[in-house]
Structure formats: structure tokens, C-alpha cells
Amino acid sequence: MQYDKAKDQFIQAWGTLGSAWGINKAMGQIHALLLITEEALTTEDIMEELKISRGNANMNLRSLMDWGIVQKVLKPGERKEYFTTGKDILELARQVSRERRRREIEPVMRVLNEVQEVEGNTPQVEHFKKVTGDLSGFTKQVDGALDKFIRSDKNWFFQVLMKLMR
Amino acid sequence: MQYDKAKDQFIQAWGTLGSAWGINKAMGQIHALLLITEEALTTEDIMEELKISRGNANMNLRSLMDWGIVQKVLKPGERKEYFTTGKDILELARQVSRERRRREIEPVMRVLNEVQEVEGNTPQVEHFKKVTGDLSGFTKQVDGALDKFIRSDKNWFFQVLMKLMR
DNA sequence: TTATATTTTCAGAAATTATTGAAAATAAAA
DNA sequence: TTTTATTTTCAATAATTTCTGAAAATATAA
Structure with missing residues (x-):
């Protein structure tokens, strides 16, 4: 080509x-x-x-x-x-993660926390709290892992990937 | 509220x-x-x-x-x-990963592989091969991890997250 | 200072994407 | 079969996003 x-x-x-x-x-x-x-x-x-x-x-x-x-x-x-632009792909991924975390994950986590404050104990409300709570928990986990990735060095990342693959 | x-x-x-x-x-x-x-x-x-x-x-x-x-x-x-819709958030994440992998990661990997076939050995071409090669490698790693995640069960996921966080 | 090079802004145009609503298609009931 | 309920399609319209190009702003040089 x-x-x-x-x-x-x-x-x-x-x-x-x-x-x-x-x-x-x-x-x-x-x-x-x-x-x-x-x-x-x-x-x-x-x-x-x-x-x-x-x-x-x-x-x-x-x-x-x-x-x-x-x-x-x-x-x-x-x-x-x-x-x-930097030519280090891992650093690029890190920077994109950092920004998306700040721009999208954080706002969504804020809303998830807010709506958890919903009043009432009807089945409807209970279900709402369950689902948004689950989402919130999942998001927190991903956010934590992402944070680790962002702060990590090259070795850490590849070590983790290795662990993941085995 | x-x-x-x-x-x-x-x-x-x-x-x-x-x-x-x-x-x-x-x-x-x-x-x-x-x-x-x-x-x-x-x-x-x-x-x-x-x-x-x-x-x-x-x-x-x-x-x-x-x-x-x-x-x-x-x-x-x-x-x-x-x-x-299913209320299991982890299963939701898995399904979204599966689809994005199929729809976006796969096509990009195909292009990255294709363009690696570029002819010539000028510094320009060498640099092009280097960058797209790095991208390809990174994408493959992520793709592999994603594949593992998609096939995994709940325990696996949380175990990995735990490992990641420590 | 004035002249010149360069970047930024932004109103309007173009392109893209999302939405409507009504007609056509489909499917179940009578 | 015909009637009725329901879903799907799609041309037209609306909304949104992106892009242009020229004017304004900025910065450097003369």
C-alpha cells in the first residue's frame, strides 16, 4: 500500500x-x-x-x-x-481517561448520589433506589480502577493486563 | 427529593x-x-x-x-x-462492551492491520509504522482484556477490580 | 508609531442527525 | 373473509452540530 x-x-x-x-x-x-x-x-x-x-x-x-x-x-x-501531539499511546489513553472521568463520570456520579435521596418506600421507590444504587456502586468501582490506571506507570498497566489475561 | x-x-x-x-x-x-x-x-x-x-x-x-x-x-x-431491560448492571456493562467491541474496536483493528502494510522505508513511513503498530498493540491488549471481561462471571470481575485497587 | 503576520471569533450556511406524524404494512380477532 | 389493533416505515421537518470565511483582535516587526 x-x-x-x-x-x-x-x-x-x-x-x-x-x-x-x-x-x-x-x-x-x-x-x-x-x-x-x-x-x-x-x-x-x-x-x-x-x-x-x-x-x-x-x-x-x-x-x-x-x-x-x-x-x-x-x-x-x-x-x-x-x-x-505526544506519541506515547499509553499516555494518550491515560489523558483521555482522565478527561472523560472528569467530564462524564463525575457528573453522572453526582446525579446518582443525588437521586438516591428519593423519599418514600413504595415498591416503585425501592426498586429505583436499588437500580440507581447498583449503578452507583458499579460506577464507583470503575472510577476507582480508572483512577489507578491514570496514576499508574507503564509497568503497572501491562502487569495488570497480564493478570487479567491469565 | x-x-x-x-x-x-x-x-x-x-x-x-x-x-x-x-x-x-x-x-x-x-x-x-x-x-x-x-x-x-x-x-x-x-x-x-x-x-x-x-x-x-x-x-x-x-x-x-x-x-x-x-x-x-x-x-x-x-x-x-x-x-x-435487564436490571443486572454488570450484565449490561458486559453487553455494551460486547457490542462496542464488535462495532468499533474490530473495524479499527482491521484498518490498523491494513495500513501496516505500507511500502517504503523513509523516516516518514517508519514513523507511521511505529505509531500505528503501537496503536495496534495497545488495542489488541485492551481487546483481549475486554474479551475476558465479556466472558467472565460476576466473581471474576470483582476479584479483578479488587486486585486492581490494591 | 505604522505595517504586516497570525490567530481568534462568530454570524450565517451547510451538513448531519433526530423527530414527527401519517400512511402502509402486519397481525390478530370477529 | 372483513374489521380492528398494533407496528413499522419513511418523507418531511426540526433541531443540532459542524464548518466556513471574513472581520476583528492580537502580536510582532519595521
Whole structure:
């Protein structure tokens, strides 16, 4: 397979995966492009490669920086800003976990705790408390494991995976 | 907190969480409603509770059945169809994992394998192979662990979580 | 200071996704 | 069979999200 073809397929796939997981397609594509490019790129490079507008590129680069997975690089004596992303996949997974935990798991846990305060002891209410309690318990467990993963080092992760597989 | 308020908050939160993870809001809300309702519900019940149209309810119920997390219940002597969802949260997580694996992880792994076949040995191509190779390796590991989880029983899961936490 | 390069913003347009509602299809009952 | 209940489909519409492009803001150089 030709490099340009492979590159395009990868960028496309990364964008599609993003969409399926609630991430803007362009955001996924920019990330993919930065991943496979060793050097940092300018907004214009990205606009050109992905055929998107300046506004679009700028907005999604900002989002990626908000997620903490893309960094601005300033080159001495250059006026333009360059962008790059870390190439360590495990660190990437860790950062995405960290953000999703903060953005989605935490709010859901807050609601689950709140609604547990429901009044009454009809079967209906009891069932509601049971289900939301179960969800809350499960979420807490996952959250704890995720926290451990986020704080962990490379070795820990692979050791755990090994344990899991046996 | 009043039951109706708690119920509404929970349904709302479940819909929002769904959206953030690439699942249609109404789908999440229907699932939430079925979760907290012990008895099976008809399409009309759902339309009324969530104030959505028949088409919408029908479409999203079908999607939920495609995901394997909602079941049709036929009541003897009744013409209407009823719908319900399993109340076991761990089993729910397992089923969602199973489907996401099939729908998203598998296609991505296929692409990652394909693009590894890229020709050339320029630094650019070498870097591309390195990054997609790393991604592929990471994905395989996660996929394996997920597979184990899907096939596992309740005890296994909690034992693993315990190990993870210590 | 003024000129120039670069980034950011944001209103409007385009594209995508979700929803409605009524007609068509299906299935059970009479 | 016909009638009635119920589900499914789908074209039209609405809502939401994404994208554009040009103007405004910012920053650097002259």
C-alpha cells in the first residue's frame, strides 16, 4: 500500500472512531495527522492536509488542547504557532481517561448520589433506589480502577493486563 | 427529593451520558425508563412518559434491541408488545462492551492491520509504522482484556477490580 | 508609531442527525 | 373473509452540530 493511501485510511478511521465515541470527526482527524507526523505542524499545514477551513482547524486544535492531548510548540525566531501531539499511546489513553472521568463520570456520579435521596418506600421507590444504587456502586468501582490506571506507570498497566489475561 | 423529580433527573442524566458517548439521547432515556420500571412497558407508555412520537419510540426501541439490551415481552392474551431491560448492571456493562467491541474496536483493528502494510522505508513511513503498530498493540491488549471481561462471571470481575485497587 | 503576520471569533450556511406524524404494512380477532 | 389493533416505515421537518470565511483582535516587526 502507498503511504498516502495508508495515511488517508488511518486519518479517516480515526475520525470515524471519534464520531462513534462522541468526538468531533475533524478533531479526530487532526489528532491522527499529528500522531503520524513527527514534526509539529502549523494551522495552515493542517488546513491543507485535511482540506478544512481556518476556523475549523483553529477551533478543533483548541479543543484538542483543552483535552490536554495536543501541545503548542513555539519555534524560536518564527512567528507562526506549531502543534504537536505526544506519541506515547499509553499516555494518550491515560489523558483521555482522565478527561472523560472528569467530564462524564463525575457528573453522572453526582446525579446518582443525588437521586438516591428519593423519599418514600413504595415498591416503585425501592426498586429505583436499588437500580440507581447498583449503578452507583458499579460506577464507583470503575472510577476507582480508572483512577489507578491514570496514576499508574507503564509497568503497572501491562502487569495488570497480564493478570487479567491469565 | 420527590420520586418524580428523581426519576426525571436520572432519565435526563442517562440521556446526556449517552450523547457524550455517541448514543442517541432518546435511546438512553428509554433505557433509563425501562431500568427503573420493574414491569415491562408498551410503546405508548414510553411515548407518554418521555413525550416522544411513536416513530421515535419505535425506532429507538429497535436500536436498543439491536444492542441486545432491551427485550420484547409478549403477554398471553394481549395484543400489544411490551418492552423491558435487564436490571443486572454488570450484565449490561458486559453487553455494551460486547457490542462496542464488535462495532468499533474490530473495524479499527482491521484498518490498523491494513495500513501496516505500507511500502517504503523513509523516516516518514517508519514513523507511521511505529505509531500505528503501537496503536495496534495497545488495542489488541485492551481487546483481549475486554474479551475476558465479556466472558467472565460476576466473581471474576470483582476479584479483578479488587486486585486492581490494591 | 505604522505595517504586516497570525490567530481568534462568530454570524450565517451547510451538513448531519433526530423527530414527527401519517400512511402502509402486519397481525390478530370477529 | 372483513374489521380492528398494533407496528413499522419513511418523507418531511426540526433541531443540532459542524464548518466556513471574513472581520476583528492580537502580536510582532519595521
